[in-house]
Amino acid sequence: METEIRFTHRSLVENSKSGDRTSQYQLYELYVDAMYNVSMRFLGIKEDAEDIVQDSFVDAFKNLEKFKYESSFGAWLKRIVINKSINHLKVKRLPLAAIDEHEYHLTNEVEYEQVDAMDILKVKSGIEKLPLGYKQIINLYLLEGYDHNEISDVLGITTSTSKSQYHRAKKKLVEIINGL
């Protein structure tokens, strides 16, 4: 099963490797919306997200020979988009994680109050209201499906920091949702 996922759109990828513009466009069409949404969740600004998506596709097509089917093409591309989005935030000097706050809560098991979790739209607007550092980690873990190892890699933090940051972020999210 895993093999099948990794080789999704293989012929399109192979044709794109040899510079076939039609295949490249087909891949682009398949992934552009997903990638745009990933970038929008991190950056929140339409123009910035468009720039990141554009650069990511250009980089991906230029470096396609480095893609060896160790993951699916979509996951590989998403990694490029996420890395570029996070670098963009770094360049803007926006805080990626509120490190000074989380240390106190390392051992605290957060008590999740009964949330109106069924209202997914509330959750969505709750995430948007999170401080930027928390928002990144919630995005990466809950929406992009990254584990703490991958998050620590992308954000340049330790796995334990990633875990504690995530729990803190989740608690904050619950508070926000309950206040809505």
Added chain:
Amino acid sequence: MDQFEKHIRDNKAVFDDHRADREKIWANIASQLNEERTKEIPLWKSPMLRIAASILILLGISGAIGFNFFASPTTESQFVSQELQDIDMHYQGLVSYQVQLVQNNSQLSDADKEEFLSFMVELDAEYEQLKLEMQNNLDNEQVLEAIVANYRKRIELIENLLQQLNESKIKEDDYGYTL
């Protein structure tokens, strides 16, 4: 994973609510990829240029090897050419000094000077040929000797000429006394 997390992941589609401006983004991507193509392809992806570049590199390498091979006795040739240079400097200085003496000599007619200097020009030509020969056979002692002989001949000729001039001067002086 708790219910809260599960619920979010199950409804992930809700979070993908943005639509990209496909045409605009693709236009930029395509133009960047085209730029890259026009930059790169003529140089590295054209088979003809690849072949040409390979031939050039091969010629360069073989040329460098050949040069090193034929110029192999480097220390010796350096020594010989240094020796030649020293000799050259020494004799060139002597010859040019004496040629100057001849040219400045007031007792010689212009025709005589011209005849003498044309002879020197012949020896110059011979010297140039010997120098060429020297480049081909750097360690050839015979050529080196011939070069030295060429210089000596020139100096000898000049010395003879100057001596003759001086002798005639002395004779004239003596003649004056006898009178």
